[in-house]
Amino acid sequence: VDGRPRINQWRAMSEVPAKTPESEAMSKALKKYGFNFVGPTICYAFMQAVGMVNDHMVDCFCHPNNRTTIATR
Incomplete structure (x- = not known):
């Protein structure tokens, strides 16, 4: 998004959206070009x-904020 990954700071799975305005725009654009089965939720999963x-929880070892901590152990 905007040329760089969006790093979200979710603390609970309930905070993670199923779709975003960006995924809705992607869905509309793909449907305009004749694609099927590309709703905003599918587009967000693709994103x-x-x-x-990056929708890893902030306490997940895969979250970018935690990578340096793990690498230095």
């Missing part, structure tokens, strides 16, 4: 899978 957004 997570390819690294456009």
Whole structure:
């Protein structure tokens, strides 16, 4: 998103959205070009899978804020 991954700071799974305005825009654009089965939730899952957004919980070892801590142990 904007050329860099969005690093979210979620503390609970209930905070993670199923869709965002960006995923809704992606869905509309893909449907305009004839794609099927590309709703905003599918598009957001794609954005997570390819690294456009990072939705790891802040206490997860995969969250970027925790990577340096683990690497220095």
